[in-house]
Amino acid sequence: xxxxxxxxxxxxxxxxxxxxxxxxxxxxxxxxxxxxxxxxxxxxxxxxxxxxxxxxxxxxxxxxxxxxxxxxxxxxxxxxxxxxxxxxxxxxxxxxxxxxxxxxxxxxxxxxxxxxxxxxxxxxxxxxxxxxxxxxxxxxxxxxxxxxxxxxxxxxxxxxxxxxxxxxxxxxxxxxxxxxxxxxxxxxxxxxxxxxxxxxxxxxxxxxxxxxxxxxxxxxxxxxxxxxxxxxxxxxxxxxxxxxxxxxxxxxxxxxxxxxxxxxxxxxxxxxxxxxxxxxxxxxxxxxxxxxxxxxxxxxxxxxxxxxxxxxxxxxxxxxxxxxxxxxxxxxxxxxxxxxxxxxxxxxxxxxxxxxxxxxxxxxxxxxxxxxxxxxxxxxxxxxxxxxxxxxxxxxxxxxxxxxxxxxxxxxxxxxxxxxxxxxxxxxxxxxxxxxxxxxxxxxxxxxxxxxxxxxxxxxxxxxxxxxxxxxxxxxxxxxxxxxxxxxxxxxxxxxxxxxxxxxxxxxxxxxxxxxxxxxxxxxxxxxxxxxxxxxxxxxxxxxxxxxxxxxxxxxxxxxxxxxxxxxxxxxxxxxxxxxxxxxxxxxxxxxxxxxxxxxxxxxxxxxxxxxxxxxxxxxxxxxxxxxxxxxxxxxxxxxxxxxxxxxxxxxxxxxxxxxxxxxxxxxxxxxxxxxxxxxxxxxxxxxxxxxxxxxxxxxxxxxxxxxxxxxxxxxxxxxxxxxxxxxxxxxxxxxxxxxxxxxxxxxxxxxxxx
Amino acid sequence: xxxxxxxxxxxxxxxxxxxxxxxxxxxxxxxxxxxxxxxxxxxxxxxxxxxxxxxxxxxxxxxxxxxxxxxxxxxxxxxxxxxxxxxxxxxxxxxxxxxxxxxxxxxxxxxxxxxxxxxxxxxxxxxxxxxxxxxxxxxxxxxxxxxxxxxxxxxxxxxxxxxxxxxx
Numbered sequence: 001x002x003x004x005x006x007x008x009x010x011x012x013x014x015x016x017x018x019x020x021x022x023x024x025x026x027x028x029x030x031x032x033x034x035x036x037x038x039x040x041x042x043x044x045x046x047x048x049x050x051x052x053x054x055x056x057x058x059x060x061x062x063x064x065x066x067x068x069x070x071x072x073x074x075x076x077x078x079x080x081x082x083x084x085x086x087x088x089x090x091x092x093x094x095x096x097x098x099x100x101x102x103x104x105x106x107x108x109x110x111x112x113x114x115x116x117x118x119x120x121x122x123x124x125x126x127x128x129x130x131x132x133x134x135x136x137x138x139x140x141x142x143x144x145x146x147x148x149x150x151x152x153x154x155x156x157x158x159x160x161x162x163x164x165x166x167x168x169x170x171x172x173x174x175x176x177x178x179x180x181x182x183x184x185x186x187x188x189x190x191x192x193x194x195x196x197x198x199x200x201x202x203x204x205x206x207x208x209x210x211x212x213x214x215x216x217x218x219x220x221x222x223x224x225x226x227x228x229x230x231x232x233x234x235x236x237x238x239x240x241x242x243x244x245x246x247x248x249x250x251x252x253x254x255x256x257x258x259x260x261x262x263x264x265x266x267x268x269x270x271x272x273x274x275x276x277x278x279x280x281x282x283x284x285x286x287x288x289x290x291x292x293x294x295x296x297x298x299x300x301x302x303x304x305x306x307x308x309x310x311x312x313x314x315x316x317x318x319x320x321x322x323x324x325x326x327x328x329x330x331x332x333x334x335x336x337x338x339x340x341x342x343x344x345x346x347x348x349x350x351x352x353x354x355x356x357x358x359x360x361x362x363x364x365x366x367x368x369x370x371x372x373x374x375x376x377x378x379x380x381x382x383x384x385x386x387x388x389x390x391x392x393x394x395x396x397x398x399x400x401x402x403x404x405x406x407x408x409x410x411x412x413x414x415x416x417x418x419x420x421x422x423x424x425x426x427x428x429x430x431x432x433x434x435x436x437x438x439x440x441x442x443x444x445x446x447x448x449x450x451x452x453x454x455x456x457x458x459x460x461x462x463x464x465x466x467x468x469x470x471x472x473x474x475x476x477x478x479x480x481x482x483x484x485x486x487x488x489x490x491x492x493x494x495x496x497x498x499x500x501x502x503x504x505x506x507x508x509x510x511x512x513x514x515x516x517x518x519x520x521x522x523x524x525x526x527x528x529x530x531x532x533x534x535x536x537x538x539x540x541x542x543x544x545x546x547x548x549x550x551x552x553x554x555x556x557x558x559x560x561x562x563x564x565x566x567x568x569x570x571x572x573x574x575x576x577x578x579x580x581x582x583x584x585x586x587x588x589x590x591x592x593x594x595x596x597x598x599x600x601x602x603x604x605x606x607x608x609x610x611x612x613x614x615x616x617x618x619x620x621x622x623x624x625x626x627x628x629x630x631x632x633x634x635x636x637x638x639x640x641x642x643x644x645x646x647x648x649x650x651x652x653x654x655x656x657x658x659x660x661x662x663x664x665x666x667x668x669x670x671x672x673x674x675x676x677x678x679x680x681x682x683x684x685x686x687x688x689x690x691x692x693x694x695x696x697x698x699x700x701x702x703x704x705x706x707x708x709x710x711x712x713x714x715x716x717x718x719x720x721x722x723x724x725x726x727x728x729x730x731x732x733x734x735x736x737x738x739x740x741x742x743x744x745x746x747x748x749x750x751x752x753x754x755x
Numbered sequence: 756x757x758x759x760x761x762x763x764x765x766x767x768x769x770x771x772x773x774x775x776x777x778x779x780x781x782x783x784x785x786x787x788x789x790x791x792x793x794x795x796x797x798x799x800x801x802x803x804x805x806x807x808x809x810x811x812x813x814x815x816x817x818x819x820x821x822x823x824x825x826x827x828x829x830x831x832x833x834x835x836x837x838x839x840x841x842x843x844x845x846x847x848x849x850x851x852x853x854x855x856x857x858x859x860x861x862x863x864x865x866x867x868x869x870x871x872x873x874x875x876x877x878x879x880x881x882x883x884x885x886x887x888x889x890x891x892x893x894x895x896x897x898x899x900x901x902x903x904x905x906x907x908x909x910x911x912x913x914x915x916x917x918x919x920x921x922x923x
Binding site: 270278314454529540546547617667668706709 | 766769770772774779787794795811812815816817844848849867869872880885886889890893894898899900903906909913
């Protein structure tokens with residue numbers, strides 16, 4: 001049997017069910033038109049037990065999956081998730097883990113339904129579908145979705161899906177996320193919403209395809225088996241739940257869970273936020289012109305400028321509008337609707353939907369307006385999204401900051417939390433076992449958070465993309481690849497200053513061990529190449545920057561043999577390279593993206609993991625917190641004095657003096673405006689910034705209008721985009737997820753007068 | 756002590772950042788109290804030296820207040836900047852850090868990698884007290900934007916269910 005057969009219960013195909021469900025939402029504003037929650041209201045305790053049974057099943061299955069999986073990303077760093085979906089593809093319940101995929105799995109299922117998979121390749125009991133395709137709802141090639149339909153007799157009653165992040169995805173460079181691919185043809189193996197198994201088994205030809213196209217295929221294929229096992233375990237448990245509650249109760253109950261999720265989301269927004277318009281800017285800087293071996297299409301320096309505008313409506317809905325952002329380009333940082341939905345979901349699940357009802361209900365109360373052709377909605381069929389996270393992380397971290405402003409206004413300061421960039425070391429070549437390899441070191445999952453409203457940013461916490469992320473054991477990475485740690489430690493004074501500081505920056509320095517042919521890619525999300533991740537809150541500063549290092553042809557072996565000092569941090573290695581204690585044929589230490597030359601035993605590489613932004617005026621910092629940082633070696637006395645005005649019992653006087661100095665050194669904003677206007681009129685800025693403004697204006701007048709209004713100018717000085725005037729058509733021939741369209745008549749917003 | 760008075764005391768301690776970590780965790784885990792906004796306003800109002808009623812806190816040391824029936828933006832130190840929906844930053848004093856030398860005054864030299872050709876820092880300062888109200892990080896010549904324009908009418912009338920005490 002397959003789902004095309006109209007079920008006796010619904011008399012509809014899956015496509016008809018999906019259309020019907022969406023029509024009911026449009027017409028009534030409620031999921032499945034549920035104005036009343038009949039099952040819930042009849043017996044709320046039974047309903048709660050029903051939900052708990054589903055959720056606990058999914059969470060416990062996830063823990064079992066970990067021990068079937070092969071890759072360190074799953075076993076040690078929690079980079080996976082499993083969830084339950086309605087026949088139409090709406091999320092009912094998700095496990096803990098990478099919550100980004102609440103809605104991406106949903107889009108994958110809808111992609112199959114809308115593209116006629118009921119007819120071909122048909123949807124049958126025992127089928128296994130897989131996807132990592134951004135056009136089919138995925139985020140990027142390493143995030144691999146595995147999905148099965150669940151039948152009850154002839155009726156398709158559910159989908160179960162799981163996602164794992166693969167450390168190796170067959171990219172041109174080697175590690176799972178490409179930094180330098182110009183388009184999708186260099187970002188690795190695509191599984192474009194395919195049937196890869198039948199009768200609860202993966203097909204041999206699919207497993208062979210993995211073996212032939214991946215460097216570390218065991219990771220992918222064993223993780224696939226872990227996901228399939230998890231899906232089958234949930235399927236079995238679902239049968240028992242239906243036996244206990246009845247099929248009718250299950251079908252009505254899951255719909256009510258989603259509608260309840262929608263209502264609870266709105267309730268929480270109205271309880272904790274303030275309606276209005278919130279604004280922010282993110283501008284990850286990308287430089288590749290200095291990299292020796294980059295595809296000509298990708299050889300350039302640019303800023304992916306993103307204008308974030310978040311509107312909390314009077315109805316309690318949250319809308320994100322990205323008009324004014326620059327366009328997609330030949331790099332792997334592009335986003336499509338799938339990645340943007342993923343980014344929004346990690347925000348919603350961690351900040352607003354954290355009470356266990358993580359389902360698609362909230363999706364019905366949010367919208368994203370993603371301008372077609374922009375960096376947040378690339379419309380080129382060949383666009384790469386392999387490192388979409390380098391755009392998503394700063395964008396949605398900034399949304400966290402904006403939500404923090406709302407919580408401050410309502411007095412819920414205990415909830416304010418800012419996130420962190422992700423800085424990354426990737427390794428490719430041949431490993432200590434003589435095998436070809438490629439992977440990103442996922443200790444970055446323990447990067448330090450931004451400041452909170454009531455405390456410093458968590459040191460070695462978790463990044464925006466995985467609420468359970470940890471650094472993991474250094475030994476795991478020493479087994480994974482041809483490298484040993486020379487040091488992994490906090491970096492003194494590397495913090496975003498504020499009343500509450502961002503999480504402390506820390507760094508790792510590795511020595512190549514067991515390979516004669518290996519190279520590394522080094523990069524950071526939004527903080528690399530001289531950029532700033534995003535601003536802090538209420539007077540808090542951003543972090544000072546990001547650095548990476550590689551050194552080829554070193555004299556490290558001689559230093560070790562002679563018992564001499566060996567560097568233990570990136571900064572120490574840089575210092576020793578500069579003063580000659582450490583020698584290398586070639587080396588680099590700085591903020592630019594790197595693809596090192598081939599290295600071998602005793603060569604070095606390292607990265608500084610930058611923490612998130614600060615909160616509040618640094619002069620308001622509690623002296624006790626400063627003393628704690630001094631004691632722990634996270635801060636030096638000179639910086640404590642210079643930035644925090646900390647001077648023992650003279651602190652109050654020193655801070656008063658520093659405030660007076662600020663008043664002396666500053667100018668009235670209007671004085672600055674009058675002087676700066678001449679520069680703004682001429683457009684007297686660096687080439688990269690000038691091209692950024694021009695690229696924004698190429699897609700929309702939003703930023704241009706803002707510029708002309710603010711500076712009271714008639715002509716926009718930025719014309720040259722620095723790139724070919726090149727347009728492409730969006731893909732045709734298949735359905736793919738689309739952005740919501742902005743209303744023709746914009747919703748009336750509070751007026752904002754000119755300065 | 757009544758439950759209501761206790762809740763007000765907890766909010767006071769929260770605003771003073773005087774709660775111990777277990778108490779903070781408890782607050783994070785509990786359902787959010789509908790009384791929090793009014794309790795917060797009461798604590799903030801008691802901490803400022805001026806008389807205007809606070810309508811909405813915009814950030815540390817920045818408020819929308821009721822000044823004779825009009826909503827204006829005012830700092831803790833008492834600087835009255837502008838109407839509630841105008842660009843308050845343009846009524847502040849500002850330090851713009853636009854060169855490496857400028858940035859070195861804030862960031863440790865060994866860690867500083869922010870490229871001043873691409874990003875400038877604008878520090879918005881209260882004209883009365885010298886308190887740092889906000890720090891923007893934007894490309895040079897980027898227009899000055901305010902980060903939040905509340906919908907005061909919807910907030911007071913639709914969400915809080917009370918009359919907005921000012922005329923917008």
